[in-house]
Amino acid sequence: xxxxxxxxxxxxxxxxxxxxxxxxxxxxxxxxxxxxxxxxxxxxxxxxxxxxxxxxxxxxxxxxxxxxxxxxxxxxxxxxxxxxxx
Numbered sequence: 001x002x003x004x005x006x007x008x009x010x011x012x013x014x015x016x017x018x019x020x021x022x023x024x025x026x027x028x029x030x031x032x033x034x035x036x037x038x039x040x041x042x043x044x045x046x047x048x049x050x051x052x053x054x055x056x057x058x059x060x061x062x063x064x065x066x067x068x069x070x071x072x073x074x075x076x077x078x079x080x081x082x083x084x085x086x
Contacts (some may be wrong), residue, residue, distance in 0.1 A: 030074035032073055034071055037054075044070050047067070048070055050069065
């Protein structure tokens with residue numbers, strides 16, 4: 001009986017994980033990005049706080065050239081190109 005329960009639980013867990021993997025990831029919203037990267041919680045991102053494609057394109061995204069990326073600038077930022085799957 002216990003082995004049957006473990007088998008059923010394993011199958012259900014496996015199916016749930018495979019469904020999650022099959023769904024495409026959506027890029028984070030500006031709010032989510034700020035919440036994740038804004039280490040000093042001042043509502044804007046400095047070059048030291050950002051990483052990845054955002055850091056690479058910092059000067060393009062910082063449209064008012066104040067040295068920070070605001071939520072408004074994040075919302076207007078071009079989305080990074082997705083890498084092709086092999």
